Amino acid sequence: MDYVVEHLRSHDIKPSIQRVAIMRYLMEHCTHPTVDAIYRDLHAMMPTLSKTTIYNTLSLLEEKDALSVLTIDSRNIHYDGDTSPHAHFICRSCRQIFDIPIPEGGSAADPDTPDGFKVEHTHIYYDGLCDKCRSAQN
Amino acid sequence: MDYVVEHLRSHDIKPSIQRVAIMRYLMEHCTHPTVDAIYRDLHAMMPTLSKTTIYNTLSLLEEKDALSVLTIDSRNIHYDGDTSPHAHFICRSCRQIFDIPIPEGGSAADPDTPDGFKVEHTHIYYDGLCDKCRSAQN
């Protein structure tokens, strides 16, 4: 059984052609794509795919916790098919997003929220300059 | 000397009437306001204040590190006049943002970024349900 289809089924999502294509794109690309990037690439292969379907599908995937929504970039929402715990870094110059490992037993995973709060997701974001942009600036 | 004016000066920002009003609003409100909230409230007192000035000023304040930009909410950018280290929680039901203390010596502050990367800011975000919305849902 296709691991993408299995992933969708395990999150209670019916695997339509479009949903599988979008989920597969996310799982096979570690680029943290935006809606536009997903549309640009998938539309080339599936000319009937509409942007509305991408929006619909991404919000369904979010609701069912089948992907991770990255709000690290104030200009665009990015999506990550890898839902395992890791942090992200965005370069303020080239806007590229990088995966950053989270140290084991990190305290950020156990937040000091008020009584009665239920934490569902944790996001750790860094911004600054990546290697290349840093040396280019000097 | 007004502490708001001092704050601006210490970040190399000339304290115009508008900039002081916007910075004061951020420092005196712990509500993590959006551009619209700032405009709504300040426009009532300063009818000539334009939204463009708020956008211009907020991006200047960001560039000079005089405020913190919160990208926790995918729908709107929020601003925080408190630049001391703390995390944030957003309730997925009522969309309210709460300040959360960061444990001393937390590992998130010392990220494992690749060689040559320069980390300028760290953001720790949580989402889930707040106290009230959690009990309202049962």
Add this chain to the structure above:
DNA sequence: TTGTAATTTTGTAATGATTTCAAATTTATA
């Protein structure tokens, strides 16, 4: 003080991401 340049503010128009909506298509089921 006065004139001139530089900076800041403002309103309007343009842009671009996202949502709404209703029709068309596809899938599930009786």
Add this chain to the structure above:
DNA sequence: TATAAATTTGAAATCATTACAAAATTACAA
């Protein structure tokens, strides 16, 4: 096979943000 339910689609609407150029204000030199 017929009918209902779910999904997809494209066009139009919405809403946050940016671009831009004119107006107002401030800084500064004569």
